[in-house]
Each structure stands twice: as C-alpha cells, then as structure tokens.
Amino acid sequence: MAENSVALPHFWPILDAxxxxxxxxxxxRSRILANQAALTLLQRDPTLAxxxxxxxxxxxxxxxxxxxxxxxxxxxxxxxLSGTALQLPxxxxxxxxxxxxxxxxxxxxxxxxxxxxxxxxxxxxxxxFISDSTGALAAEKSGSATDxxxxxxxxxxxxxxxxxxxxxxxxQHDKLDQHILDALAAVGEFCHADRSYVxxxxxxxxxxxxxxxxxxPGVSSHKDQLQQIPQEGLPYFYQKIRQDLVxxxxxxxxxPLAAQAEKQEFDAEDIQSVLCCAMHADNKLLGFVxxxxxxxxxxxxxxxxxxxxxxGEMIAKTLQNVRYRQSLQQIQQQLLQAxxxxxxQASQDGLTGIANRRQFDHHLQSELKRSARNxxxxxxxxxxxxxFKHYNDHYGHQAGDEVLxxxxxxxxxxxxxxxxxxxxxxGEEFAIILPGSNSEACHKVASNIQQQLTQxxxxxxxxDIQPVLTVSMGYCSIFANQSSSTEMLIKQADAAQYQAxxxxxxxxxSAS
Numbered sequence: 179m180a181e182n183s184v185a186l187p188h189f190w191p192i193l194d195a196x197x198x199x200x201x202x203x204x205x206x207r208s209r210i211l212a213n214q215a216a217l218t219l220l221q222r223d224p225t226l227a228x229x230x231x232x233x234x235x236x237x238x239x240x241x242x243x244x245x246x247x248x249x250x251x252x253x254x255x256x257x258x259l260s261g262t263a264l265q266l267p268x269x270x271x272x273x274x275x276x277x278x279x280x281x282x283x284x285x286x287x288x289x290x291x292x293x294x295x296x297x298x299x300x301x302x303x304x305x306x307f308i309s310d311s312t313g314a315l316a317a318e319k320s321g322s323a324t325d326x327x328x329x330x331x332x333x334x335x336x337x338x339x340x341x342x343x344x345x346x347x348x349x350q351h352d353k354l355d356q357h358i359l360d361a362l363a364a365v366g367e368f369c370h371a372d373r374s375y376v377x378x379x380x381x382x383x384x385x386x387x388x389x390x391x392x393x394x395p396g397v398s399s400h401k402d403q404l405q406q407i408p409q410e411g412l413p414y415f416y417q418k419i420r421q422d423l424v425x426x427x428x429x430x431x432x433x434p435l436a437a438q439a440e441k442q443e444f445d446a447e448d449i450q451s452v453l454c455c456a457m458h459a460d461n462k463l464l465g466f467v468x469x470x471x472x473x474x475x476x477x478x479x480x481x482x483x484x485x486x487x488x489x490g491e492m493i494a495k496t497l498q499n500v501r502y503r504q505s506l507q508q509i510q511q512q513l514l515q516a517x518x519x520x521x522x523q524a525s526q527d528g529l530t531g532i533a534n535r536r537q538f539d540h541h542l543q544s545e546l547k548r549s550a551r552n553x554x555x556x557x558x559x560x561x562x563x564x565x566f567k568h569y570n571d572h573y574g575h576q577a578g579d580e581v582l583x584x585x586x587x588x589x590x591x592x593x594x595x596x597x598x599x600x601x602x603x604x605g606e607e608f609a610i611i612l613p614g615s616n617s618e619a620c621h622k623v624a625s626n627i628q629q630q631l632t633q634x635x636x637x638x639x640x641x642d643i644q645p646v647l648t649v650s651m652g653y654c655s656i657f658a659n660q661s662s663s664t665e666m667l668i669k670q671a672d673a674a675q676y677q678a679x680x681x682x683x684x685x686x687x688s689a690s
Contacts (some may be wrong), residue, residue, distance in 0.1 A: 186211070186227060194227070201229075201297040203259050210234060210259065219270070219278075219299060234259065238271025245269070258282030258297050267302060277302040298464040350381050355390065358414045359495060361465075365489050369482060371469035372397045376457075376493060377404075378465035381577070382418070384409050386465065397472050400447050415440050415454075419466055423456035428477045451476040455486040457494035527602040529579055530586030537600035538609060545597055545613045551656035557615035559624055559653040560671040561589075564683045567607040568640040578671050581636060581647060582606065590632055592623055609671070612655075617688055620653040624686040627651065643683050650678040654689035 181598045190211065193200050199216035203209070210229040217224050220237065234255055239248050248268075250256065258264050282297040345474030358376060368372035375391040388404035414437035415456045418425045427433060429449050430444045444452060448468070467490040525537035533541070542558070549556035563569070563585065570578040584601075587609055589600040597613035612620055627649070636647035652674025656667060670689040677684035 186201065188614055190227070199299040201259070201299070202294060203295045203297075205261065216299065227587040231259075240269040240271060242267045242269050242277050247271075254280055255297070259295055261293070261295055268299075270299075283403070321671075346654075354496070358390045358496070359392060360388060361489065361493065365485070366392050366394065366469060368487060369469060372472040373399075373470040373671065374468070375401070375470075376465060376467050377454075378497070379463060383416075383463055398448070412440050419454060419456055420463065420504075423458075423468075423484065425452065425454040425468070426478045427452045429475055438571055448472045450474065451478070451479050453482060453486055454484070455490045457490045457497070459494045459498035460599065463535055464497060466490065467493055529584050530602050532586045533599055533601035534591055535601065535604060537663065538603065538611070540598065541599050541601075542611055542667070545611055546658050546662055546664055546667065548597070548613065549656070550660060550662060552615050553657060555616045555618070555655050556625075556667070557612035557620040557653060557655040558667050558671045559610040559612060559651060560603065560675045561608050561649045562675060562679070563606040563626070564643050564648045564679075565638065565641045569638055572640040583638065584634065585631070585647075585649070588627065588634070591630075592626060615655060616651070617655045620655050621686065624651045624653060628684075628686065648684035650683045651673060651686045652676065652678050652689065653686070 181308075183269070187299050189204075190202075193202055194213045196213060197215055199219045200213045201216055202211045202213075208231065210231070210233075211226070211227050212220065212222065214224060216222075217227070222229065222233070235250060235253075237255065239253060239255055240246065241248060244679045248254065254264055254266060256267055258280065259282075262282065263284060266280055266281060268280050269277050278299045279302050280297065280299055282295060285294055285296055304375065339397060362374040362376065365371075372394045373391065376389055377386045378389050379386050385406050385408055387406055388401045391399060391401040393399045414434075414658045415425055427444075430449055430451065434443045434446075449470045449472060451471035451474075452468060454466045456466050457464045467486060469486065525534060525540075526532070527534040545556055548554070563581070566578065566581075569581065585608065586600070586602060589610060592598075592610060593600050595614070597611070601609050601611075602660050603609045610623065612623060615623070628651075631647065633647060634647070637645065638647045639645060652671050654670040654674060656662065656670075674687045674689040678687040681687065
C-alpha cells in the first residue's frame with residue numbers, strides 16, 4: 179500500500195489494491211487520494227497516495243471530441259471532485275493514444291460522517307458515446323468502467339466485517355452463541371443467501387454438528403437433524419473440505435457420482451447451490467462456515483469466497499479465544515481452589531478440623547485490637563482433657579484421636595457469633611476466643627461445654643476423677659487497651675485453667 183504522512187482511511191487498502199485507477203475525496207477535506215493504479219496512470223510518485231488540487235489542475239486533460247485542452251472551469255476531473263456525477267471520455271496528455279472513461283459518483287458510506295467522491299479512470303474499449311442535452315459526451319455502454327456500486331458494496335462489506343469483528347473479539351462465553359448468530363444473519367443478508375451456518379468438528383474430525391444457523395424467513399431449518407454426522411455419512415464432502423478447505427457447488431444437480439450421499443442430503447434440504455469454507459485456528463481444523471441457496475441457483479464468485487473465508491476466520495478465532503479463556507478460567511479456578519486448600523491446611527488442625535495454633539494466634543491478635551478499638555470485652559476460654567494420657571494408655575491412640583475429634587466438634591458447636599473461634603491449642607488442650615463476652619458470658623459457655631460433655635458420656639475407666647471423660651477449664655475477660663497483649667490474655671486464662679486442675683479437675687475457674 180502506498181505510504182503517506184497523513185493517516186489514511188481504514189478501508190483504504192481495499193481501494194489501493196483494486197486494479198482500476200481510482201481517486202477518492204472526502205468533501206470535508208481538501209486532500210485527494212489516489213490508489214496505486216491511478217498513481218501509475220498519472221505518472222506520480224507511487225509512495226505518495228495523496229494528491230493536491232494543484233496536482234490535478236496541472237494534469238494535461240483533453241476533450242476527445244476536438245482534442246482541445248479543458249480549461250479550469252470545464253475540467254471534468256475538477257467537476258467530478260466537486261461532486262458532479264459524470265461518465266464521459268477524456269484524453270490524458272501523457273498518454274494521448276489511449277482515451278479514458280472518467281466515471282464519478284457521489285457516495286455516502288455508512289461508516290463515515292460525510293459524503294465522498296469516487297472517480298475511476300479506465301482505458302476505453304470501443305464504447306459508443308451520445309451527446310446529452312448539455313452537449314457533453316457520455317458513454318452509451320461502459321462495460322470496461324469500474325462498477326462503483328460494486329466498489330461501494332466491497333466497502334460496505336469491509337465495514338460489516340469490522341462491526342462483526344468488534345462484536346466477536348472479546349465476546350464472553352454466555353454471549354457467544356448470540357453474537358455468532360448475529361454475524362451469520364448479517365452475512366447471510368449481505369450475500370443474499372437463504373441459509374448461513376457454522377458446523378464444528380469433534381476432536382478427531384470424525385463427526386460434525388451444526389452448532390449455529392440462520393435461515394431466511396420462509397426457508398426451512400434442518401439444524402436439529404444435522405448433529406453428529408459421521409465422516410462415513412458424507413465422505414465426498416469430508417474429503418473436499420479437509421483437502422481443499424473449500425466446498426463450492428454452483429449446481430447440486432451436477433455433483434459427481436462420488437457425491438451421491440451429499441446430493442441426497444442437499445436435495446432433502448432443498449439446496450440448489452452451496453458454499454462452505456473451512457475454519458482454522460492454530461493449524462487445527464475446527465469446522466466450517468457456509469451458506470445455501472434454496473430459492474435459486476448461484477454461481478459463486480471470488481468475492482463470495484473471500485467474504486465467506488473472512489467470516490470463517492473471525493468465527494474460528496472467536497471460538498478458539500473463548501476456549502482459551504474458558505481453559506484459563508478453569509485453571510485459575512483450580513489454582514484458587516488449590517490456594518484455598520493450602521490456606522485451609524495452613525490454618526486448620528489436621529486431626530480435628532478446627533483452627534490450629536497458628537490461626538488461633540493470628541485471630542486472637544486481631545480480636546484484641548478490635549476490643550481496644552471498640553471498647554468491647556474480649557473473652558478467652560482454655561480447657562484441657564483430664565487424664566488424657568491414661569485414656570490413651572488404656573484405649574489406644576486411635577481411640578484417643580477419636581475423643582479429640584469429638585471434643586473439637588463439641589467446641590465448634592459453641593461458636594456461633596461473628597469473631598468467635600474454637601481452636602486446638604496443642605495436644606489435648608483447646609481454646610475458644612469469645613469477642614464481646616464478659617466473665618458471665620464466658621462462664622455460661624464453659625457450663626454448656628461441661629453439660630454437653632456429660633451428656634456424651636464418653637467412658638474413661640482409668641480416670642480417678644469420673645468414669646467418663648471430663649475437662650478442666652479456665653477463662654478470662656478483659657477490656658483491651660494499647661498495653662494489652664495476647665501473651666497476657668493467654669497467661670490469665672491458662673492460670674485460671676491451672677487453678678481448675680489444682681482444685682480437683684473437672685472444674686471451671688475464672689481469672690479474677
């Protein structure tokens with residue numbers, strides 16, 4: 179594409195690549211753009227796409243009727259650039275032996291905010307001319323002239339592709355189906371097809387299914403019947419789409435004998451012409467996008483093929499991107515779950531399932547600060563299973579582990595309010611953090627634990643205290659301040675627990 183210091187319209191590559199010499203001017207701008215063919219014809223620098231009005235005025239343009247040069251007032255090229263629709267022969271002075279047909283049209287492209295002029299300059303090939311009411315010559319036939327309406331259609335399709343691409347580029351999984359259907363509808367309408375669709379292959383390309391379909395009103399849909407079609411069902415089609423990446427049939431009735439299965443299927447769907455283009459992503463065949471003609475036959479053009487390939491490429495990339503994002507989300511979810519599990523393992527006692535000493539220390543520090551900040555009491559209860567060594571010696575360590583689990587579950591049932599935490603402090607020793615609890619509330623929790631443990635009635639024959647399992651508990655409650663510490667709080671509760679043991683065990687004591 180020709181280089182230019184000024185930004186070119188995004189659709190300029192389409193005009194620049196066309197074989198016909200073209201000039202393009204937006205009414206809101208003074209610059210005139212010339213594609214490569216026009217630059218060659220006008221013998222201008224091929225690296226500069228932009229022409230000035232002075233450049234145009236200096237072009238030696240002649241009237242073929244009398245071979246006289248046009249003045250500025252009647253110069254057809256200047257008239258065309260001003261927006262006058264013309265179709266007449268001219269002679270370019272640097273190429274006098276080859277008359278040109280100048281064809282200009284005022285166009286308003288849907289994706290611009292202003293009208294523009296498109297001008298083609300093509301060699302004459304035996305056209306006949308007639309004079310209009312003004313005496314100007316006009317071509318009676320313009321078979322060699324660029325079909326500007328076709329050019330407008332190409333630009334409109336470029337805009338359509340841009341819009342579809344914008345919709346599909348970052349589409350979320352839950353909106354994917356609707357956006358693909360919208361794209362198929364837009365392309366189907368634009369290409370005047372009766373159906374447009376997407377088929378996707380399975381992993382080993384042994385089966386295909388119709389996953390998305392648009393049909394014109396009055397045309398039958400066969401999507402539900404076109405699921406999991408095996409390779410053996412349409413062998414000719416499978417071979418063509420895998421080998422050529424294109425399956426274009428202008429007349430279904432003229433399919434070869436090798437395509438009898440395909441012809442039967444197409445006849446069942448009333449298809450007269452069909453065009454399919456493979457969808458690739460990462461060198462992998464994902465499926466194909468295609469369209470059918472039902473009401474009439476159609477000779478597919480290179481433009482039809484190019485457009486269908488573009489749509490197929492966009493949908494393939496979209497499908498692949500969505501799959502990548504889904505895979506990434508699954509990996510992220512797995513990592514999140516693994517991280518949560520690691521955090522859980524790091525803060526949870528492996529045997530009892532309640533908080534471990536690490537989480538206890540961290541949580542107690544947080545609640546101590548909260549107590550000082552909000553001037554609310556903070557309670558701490560510590561308990562120890564009486565004669566647990568004797569229990570292990572008599573019943574075995576496995577039974578001892580089960581007892582630890584039972585006690586832990588009992589304590590976990592006591593923590594119901596926000597901030598409360600039951601933890602295994604170490605060995606057979608447990609603790610409960612009770613935010614907002616004064617001494618009376620702490621004593622109530624301890625009494626509930628004693629009562630429920632008695633109801634469990636866990637046998638402990640080797641105990642010199644009771645024939646059932648018992649615990650000794652101590653608690654304290656403080657209003658924390660800046661000088662308070664977790665060590666101080668633990669020391670007070672632990673001292674109260676020691677007093678309970680000293681008093682004969684199976685007791686509840688308070689740190690006065």
